[in-house]
Amino acid sequence: MEKEESVIKAIEEIASQLGEESVLVDDLDRSAYSYDASGMQAVPSAVIRPSTSDDVSFVVEVANKFGIPITPRGSGTSLVGGPLPVSGGFVVDMQKMNGIIDKDEENGLVRVEAGIKVRELNEIFSDRFMPINPDGAGFSTVGGLIAEDSASPLSIRYGTMGDLLYGVEVVLPNGEIILVESPGPPSRRSILNLLVGSEGTLGIFTSALLKLPRRPENRIAYKIELTDISDALILQEEIEKSGIGVSAFEVYHNYKELVEGAGTEAVAFIEISGTQECVEIWDSRLKSILDNMEFPFESVTEEKADDVWEGRKNLYEVAKVREEALKVVSLRVYPSLVRDAVQEADRT
Ligand SMILES: Cc1cc2nc3c(=O)[nH]c(=O)nc-3n(C[C@H](O)[C@H](O)[C@H](O)COP(=O)(O)OP(=O)(O)OC[C@H]3O[C@@H](n4cnc5c(N)ncnc54)[C@H](O)[C@@H]3O)c2cc1C
Known part of the structure; x- marks a missing residue:
């Protein structure tokens, strides 16, 4: 099967499951997703915008079936070309998955979808905040922060993203959805450590459990x-x-x-x-x-x-x-x- 044909078939399958509006194929849309903050460029064949973990899993399975590379993307603030589809294929834009799943006010724990942004995290608790804000304007998503184990000026005091992370849900390269949480057996923490900083290569994060620190007086x-x-x-x-x-x-x-x-x-x-x-x-x-x-x-x-x-x-x-x-x-x-x-x- 010709590559072009396989891409078209994959797009059709994904659009029929996720809806036409979740698959962007216009030149203008694809061009908008061909940049990040590095100034490099790579144009995707299509941009997929999933709404649920099952959507992400479906996209991964279809991409595997047709042998099409996929690149997850948060807000595209990467300075190193991380979310660019340098081998072609699809960009999976996680920004629609930006909800708060649950929160524990007393302990400052919050489970969020991976496309939520730093500035939105800052509005969840009145007395707690998100100290990792690498781009300075609060645009970076939780998924991007985990994938980069991002640091920012306040990392001297609060550490990097991995230090705030207590669990993730991740769609593995075979489409399987797994939940990895800590505390738990030490092996869980090891898997979490492996996923943090994996730059989108080991799976697509769909949600995360974070502990936010108290705002200083x-x-x-x-x-x-x-x-x-x-x-x-x-x-x-x-x-x-x-x-x-x-x-x-x-x-x-x-x-x-x-x-x-x-x-x-x-x-x-x-x-x-x-x-x-x-x-x-x-x-x-x-x-x-x-x-x-x-x-x-x-x-x-x-x-x-x-x-x-x-x-x-x-x-x-x-x-x-x-x-x-x-x-x-x-x-x-x-x-x-x-x-x-x-x-x-x-x-x-
Ligand atoms: C002015 C400026 C200053 C910056 N300073 C710093 C700094 O001091 N320290 C620092 O660490 N970074 C810094 N950055 C880089 C950037 O802000 C961070 O790396 C940020 O974490 C990227 O988040 P994002 O949502 O924009 O991810 P993107 O840029 O979209 O993607 C970054 C990487 O994460 C992967 N990814 C995104 N979402 C997911 C997901 N859901 N699952 C799996 N993989 C995913 C992508 O494939 C890509 O490899 C800076 C950026 C700017 C613009």
């Missing part, structure tokens, strides 16, 4: 101007010595090249959060460190703190337009290695 974000990356290392050491509970610490090197009009070589974004009393103490300690080191800084409280992290998104955009790779180096590893890593990245 207070938070303050700082933007600090540095002479170069070595300042960040000294600053990190001073902060550590003074016992300040930092929840986020990101440093942008070559800032002058990324931001027009910026007069500084490197910038650090820091957030502290916790109880009112703690934050007040840490704020005054941090400000005195910054004054002593003569680093110019601005600080913003609670309501404006999110804007600082949303602004970070623009740096990725600028880097993309200029086709510059943004090199990300973690300050969580041995800080002494960061300088070497930055120098190495600059050489390559």
Whole structure:
């Protein structure tokens, strides 16, 4: 059977089960799904928009029958081409599966469909929030976050997506639907660990059980101007010595090249959060460190703190337009290695 014919037959079978409106085949629609935030492009033969786990399972079985590759997709905020159908075939857009299945207010547990977005998770509990918000605007879906084991600025305090995850429902490559939950036997946790960060290669996540942390009473974000990356290392050491509970610490090197009009070589974004009393103490300690080191800084409280992290998104955009790779180096590893890593990245 010719490939083209097999694609047409598969589309017909899927459309007859899921409904015509769930299968997009127009050039414009396919083109809209041919990008992510990386700037790369690969056009799918069709876009399938399932509404249930059974739909996803059916799509996987039909794709297997006709030998057609499938690529799951959340919001397409990936910076590395993850949701692009580089081998052709179908994109499975999970965004219609965005419901809340059940929630446990007392323990902050919530079971959601995989297409729900970070900003929607933030509305589930008044006193809890979703700390992993990699794109800064809350567009990433739970499925995408699990597939990437995503991190974001607050990962210093809250870990990565895998740390919030207590279970997933996943459609395996043979179409079987399984539920993997933890706590339970250690083997369950191992399977969960295997699935987290699998980048859509081991199955399609259809729902997830998450535990969301409590919103801190207070938070303050700082933007600090540095002479170069070595300042960040000294600053990190001073902060550590003074016992300040930092929840986020990101440093942008070559800032002058990324931001027009910026007069500084490197910038650090820091957030502290916790109880009112703690934050007040840490704020005054941090400000005195910054004054002593003569680093110019601005600080913003609670309501404006999110804007600082949303602004970070623009740096990725600028880097993309200029086709510059943004090199990300973690300050969580041995800080002494960061300088070497930055120098190495600059050489390559
Ligand atoms: C400005 C900006 C900053 C960013 N910063 C960070 C950062 O600091 N850290 C970080 O980790 N990421 C970062 N990202 C990348 C991105 O936001 C995350 O990887 C996010 O988790 C992707 O979610 P998504 O729903 O958009 O998934 P998509 O981009 O649609 O897909 C990402 C991957 O997940 C797979 N996938 C999607 N849904 C499912 C599913 N239901 N089942 C199985 N596989 C699935 C896809 O096949 C693909 O491989 C950033 C992105 C932007 C735009």
